[in-house]
Amino acid sequence: xxxxxxxxxxxxxPSPRPxxxxxxxxxxxxxxxxxxxxxxNGTAVYDRRGERVGTIEDLMIDKRSGQVAYAILxxxxxxxxxxxxxxxxxxxxxxxxxxxxxxxxxxxxxxxxAPAYARAEEADWNDRAWGQRVHDYYRVRxxxxxxx
Numbered sequence: 001x002x003x004x005x006x007x008x009x010x011x012x013x014p015s016p017r018p019x020x021x022x023x024x025x026x027x028x029x030x031x032x033x034x035x036x037x038x039x040x041n042g043t044a045v046y047d048r049r050g051e052r053v054g055t056i057e058d059l060m061i062d063k064r065s066g067q068v069a070y071a072i073l074x075x076x077x078x079x080x081x082x083x084x085x086x087x088x089x090x091x092x093x094x095x096x097x098x099x100x101x102x103x104x105x106x107x108x109x110x111x112x113x114a115p116a117y118a119r120a121e122e123a124d125w126n127d128r129a130w131g132q133r134v135h136d137y138y139r140v141r142x143x144x145x146x147x148x
Contacts, residue, residue: 041059043056043064044101045104046101047106048103048106056072056102065143067090073111075108083118083119084118086115087115087116114137
């Protein structure tokens with residue numbers, strides 16, 4: 001009589017992890033073209049001259065496509081006072097391996113006038129008109145545009 005030494009997953013419980021996968025935090029690794037979102041948060045953002053303009057605080061990801069829509073840039077202020085969050089369309093960022101950060105082809109004075117919200121405020125991510133203003137400001141197509 002044969003026995004089944006490895007019963008299948010029980011309904012409602014997660015499948016066991018294959019033993020061939022490393023245990024631990026596999027999402028913390030990065031490759032030449034992939035990086036865990038957790039590692040992007042806190043990454044420096046520079047202008048074309050190499051001057052640091054801010055730090056990526058968070059990412060906004062489109063739930064349906066999985067596409068990164070915005071990098072939230074923390075910019076301005078002093079010791080967190082007066083600091084603003086600027087949603088940058090992901091398409092305006094370029095990763096620079098030499099600097100270990102992202103580069104934007106935008107002068108800091110242009111960023112000062114960009115759509116932003118204060119640390120204590122919430123952005124209305126459901127407001128497409130606001131999102132369109134963000135993309136128009138940076139002169140890029142919105143992530144939701146099918147032509148992108």
